[in-house]
Amino acid sequence: MTDASTVDPPPATGAWREGDPPGRRRWAAGGRLRLDAGGTLPEYRIAYETWGRLNSDASNAVLIEHALTGDSHAAGEAGPGHPTPGWWDGLIGPGRALDTDELFVVVPNVLGGCQGSTGPSSADPDGRTWGGRFPRITIRDQVRAEAVVADELGVSRWAAVLGGSMGGMRALEWAVTFPARVAGLLVLAAPAASSADQIAWAAPQLHAITSDPGWRGGDYHDAPPGAGPHRGLGVARRIAHVTYRSSLELDQRFGRQPQGAENPLDGGRYAIESYLDHHADKLVRRFDAASYVLLTESMNTHDVGRDRGGVGAALAGVTARSIIAGVDSDRLYPMRQAHELAAGIPGAGEAAEISSPYGHDSFLIETAQVAALVKALLH
Ligand SMILES: CC(=O)SCCNC(=O)CCNC(=O)[C@H](O)C(C)(C)COP(=O)(O)OP(=O)(O)OC[C@H]1O[C@@H](n2cnc3c(N)ncnc32)[C@H](O)[C@@H]1OP(=O)(O)O
Ligand SMILES: N[C@@H](CCO)C(=O)O
Numbered sequence: 579m580t581d582a583s584t585v586d587p588p589p590a591t592g593a594w595r596e597g598d599p600p601g602r603r604r605w606a607a608g609g610r611l612r613l614d615a616g617g618t619l620p621e622y623r624i625a626y627e628t629w630g631r632l633n634s635d636a637s638n639a640v641l642i643e644h645a646l647t648g649d650s651h652a653a654g655e656a657g658p659g660h661p662t663p664g665w666w667d668g669l670i671g672p673g674r675a676l677d678t679d680e681l682f683v684v685v686p687n688v689l690g691g692c693q694g695s696t697g698p699s700s701a702d703p704d705g706r707t708w709g710g711r712f713p714r715i716t717i718r719d720q721v722r723a724e725a726v727v728a729d730e731l732g733v734s735r736w737a738a739v740l741g742g743s744m745g746g747m748r749a750l751e752w753a754v755t756f757p758a759r760v761a762g763l764l765v766l767a768a769p770a771a772s773s774a775d776q777i778a779w780a781a782p783q784l785h786a787i788t789s790d791p792g793w794r795g796g797d798y799h800d801a802p803p804g805a806g807p808h809r810g811l812g813v814a815r816r817i818a819h820v821t822y823r824s825s826l827e828l829d830q831r832f833g834r835q836p837q838g839a840e841n842p843l844d845g846g847r848y849a850i851e852s853y854l855d856h857h858a859d860k861l862v863r864r865f866d867a868a869s870y871v872l873l874t875e876s877m878n879t880h881d882v883g884r885d886r887g888g889v890g891a892a893l894a895g896v897t898a899r900s901i902i903a904g905v906d907s908d909r910l911y912p913m914r915q916a917h918e919l920a921a922g923i924p925g926a927g928e929a930a931e932i933s934s935p936y937g938h939d940s941f942l943i944e945t946a947q948v949a950a951l952v953k954a955l956l957h
Contacts, residue, residue, distance in 0.1 A: 600629040600678070601654040601664075603694055608726040614716040614879070619723075620703050625694025626650050626686040626727050629670055630678035639682045639733040640956075641724075642666065643741030643748040645942070646818075646873055647865050649693035652685040653678075668945035675949035681956075684731065688748070689723040690715050690872045698868035699799050710796025712872060716879040717744075721751040728759065738762030738955055739898075742941030743911070744873065747880045750919070753898045754882050762955050763898035763923075766932075766941040766948065767905055769915035770889045770922060771881035776910065779821050780874050783814035787867050796868045811867040812858035814874075819857045824907040824937035893922035901955050903930040905940040 603625055611619040627650040632639060642652055644665065651660050653670035670676045676683050687695040690712070698712040728736065739760050741749035746768025753760045769776075790810030792798055798806045820828070832850040840846025847855070883889035900923045904916030913931060920929035932947045934940035941948060 601627050601651070603627050603650060605694060606726040606730040608723055611719065611723055613713055613719050615714045617713055619689075619696070619713055619715075619719075622689060622696035622723055623694070623700075624686050624689060624696075624724055624727050626684055627652070628685075628731075629653055629683040630681050632682040632731065632733070636731070636733050637735070637737060638680060639684055639728075639731065639736055640676060641728070641736045641739045641749075641752070642670075642676075642683060642685045643739065643745030643752075644685065644688065645741075645743040645745050646877070647861060647870070648745065649691065650685045650687045651693075653683070665942060666945075666948075669949055669952060675952040675956075681737070684727065684733075686724050686727050688744070688873065689720045690869060690876060692866035692869040697866070698796060698872055699866045707797075707799045709799050709868065710794075712796070712868070715872065715876050717747045717751050717876055718755060718884075720876065721748050721755055724748075724752075725756070725759075733759075735759050735761055738764065740764040740766075740952065740955075741768070742766035743768055743938065744877050746941075747877065750882060751880075753896045753900070754886070754892050757895055757897045760898040763896065763900040764951060764955050765900070765902050765916075765919065766951075767903070767908055767911045767916070767938055768919075769880070769911060770893060770919045771883060772878055773915070777878045779817070779910065780878055783817050784871055784874060786810040786813035786817070787871055790867075793867070796871070799866075799868070807867045808862045811865070811870060812855075812862050814870060815858045815861040816854040819854055821910040822937055822939045824909060824935055826907065827935045827937060830935070890922055893919070894924065896923045899955065900926040901930060901951055902926050903932055903951055905932045905934055905936075905938060905944075907935055908938040908940070910938045 605623040605625045608622045648665050651664050652666045653664035656663050672679045687693045689695055690697045692699050698708045702708050739749045739752045746765040750765050753763045787807050787810035790807035792807040835849040836842055837847040837849045837852035842848050882892040886892040902916050902920040904913040916929035920926045932940050932944050934944045936943050
């Protein structure tokens with residue numbers, strides 16, 4: 579098996595230049611980053627892709643924040659280094675909700691990730707792979723790190739910051755940390771603070787990876803291909819994927835059907851088991867286990883109210899025009915969290931509800947409903 583940690587992402591080639599073709603991956607470099615948990619990251623890079631053209635007063639830039647296993651390739655065709663089309667391709671492009679004839683769309687890869695930005699599989703300043711020595715980071719650290727992208731592009735204020743799930747946490751943190759830099763905010767399927775239930779679902783995932791013999795304390799990146807904690811990462815994805823979909827959808831799609839000619843009474847798999855095996859296998863081939871652990875732990879730390887006098891005080895400082903939305907069938911980030919979040923943000927009004935059988939993943943699947951929210955925010 580390919581070791582996901584050794585798969586190079588498409589090269590990120592330094593600073594953005596006027597006239598860059600859409601989707602060219604660039605990076606912005608940051609110096610010493612002081613971390614919430616104490617200590618510093620000595621230097622880092624944030625990889626990002628852009629679509630559209632920045633206008634003369636830099637007022638048309640929109641920042642899109644990806645979810646846990648996403649990356650900067652939000653739009654465009656599948657191609658070298660991108661086995662699938664962009665994860666929001668239906669939303670980004672000429673004439674689409676995020677109309678790149680008018681907007682300049684910027685999508686960074688999160689700090690701690692494995693698709694071009696600095697993370698555990700990157701080299702430290704001495705050229706050694708960070709591995710298990712990569713420091714703990716929070717959602718807030720990730721957002722502070724991303725400010726270098728805005729600075730490098732000359733964007734003093736985003737026309738909008740958008741994201742779902744972990745991307746929604748980062749979008750919200752942008753609006754709380756840098757209120758003057760965020761004109762519009764769209765948070766999809768993300769809370770003001772991670773709940774006990776969300777931390778609970780993360781716990782067996784983290785244990786699955788870190789108890790895999792291939793984990794080696796996070797220092798497996800220089801081991802031979804295939805020797806990493808792939809089994810653990812696959813188990814984590816199976817657990818997570820169930821929480822990303824609704825019970826009704828899984829029942830209606832798979833029922834009690836066996837997988838093809840396999841016989842569950844004889845050790846064969848049910849179709850739903852095969853489906854989860856497939857999603858586990860796909861993730862293991864495209865994602866680094868140490869990034870998965872680091873980013874999952876960063877989501878556990880998510881609490882906009884920490885050291886700010888509580889959630890209410892933090893949200894009261896948001897000045898962006900805001901739309902908050904949840905999904906009616908989301909069992910991981912339930913609608914009640916969207917209602918609580920919307921109630922705390924001045925002028926946000928009622929939380930919008932995406933109606934879908936697909937559960938949490940609906941923010942990636944229900945393109946028409948998400949497009950309507952994006953248009954409502956931008957126009
Ligand atoms: C789109 C990307 O992944 S881009 C890369 C960046 N990634 C991200 O941003 C993460 C976000 N993406 C995701 O999490 C997922 O890809 C999602 C949520 C978009 C997928 O949602 P959906 O489109 O509803 O796909 P769904 O969950 O139905 O899975 C379809 C896959 O299951 C497979 N499948 C369905 N039934 C079975 C079964 N019984 N046994 C085995 N495989 C099965 C299908 O063949 C299909 O395979 P493929 O994806 O390799 O073509
Ligand atoms: N399917 C999404 C869910 C997390 O929000 C992902 O893999 O990133």
